[in-house]
Amino acid sequence: MTDFKTLIKTIVAPLVEYPEAIRIEKNETDRFYEFQLFVDSKDVGRVIGKQGHVAQAIRTIVYSVRVQGPKRVRLVINDSAK
Numbered sequence: 763m764t765d766f767k768t769l770i771k772t773i774v775a776p777l778v779e780y781p782e783a784i785r786i787e788k789n790e791t792d793r794f795y796e797f798q799l800f801v802d803s804k805d806v807g808r809v810i811g812k813q814g815h816v817a818q819a820i821r822t823i824v825y826s827v828r829v830q831g832p833k834r835v836r837l838v839i840n841d842s843a844k
Contacts, residue, residue, distance in 0.1 A: 764827050766797055766835060773820055778805035795829065796836045806841050 767786045775781040783802035788795065801809055810817045817839055824837050 764829070766795070766824065766827070769827065770797060770799060770820070770824060770837065773823060774799065774801065774809060777808050777816065778802065779808070780805055790833075793832075794834055794836045796838060797824075798838045798840055800840050806839075809839055810841075 767788065770786055771784055774784055778784065778801055780802040783800075783805070785800040787798045787800070789798065790796070799809070808816070809820070811819075820839075821837050825835055827835070829835055
């Protein structure tokens with residue numbers, strides 16, 4: 763399977779001011795491979811973009827990667843760093 767964590771980090775790192783704060787967690791359910799993206803609270807706006815255009819572009823790239831089997835990929839951008 764494609765390394766989605768590396769893919770997401772490669773896309774997001776140039777966009778943010780604090781790339782060391784990027785954290786990605788993977789959760790697997792019956793229907794999805796869900797990746798949760800955490801960035802520094804000051805970088806959330808950069809990742810989401812005006813009217814969500816940047817976030818939608820990131821999701822389009824991530825969702826376009828083929829996955830074996832019936833599961834789909836989902837990217838959740840958390841708007842608060844933990």
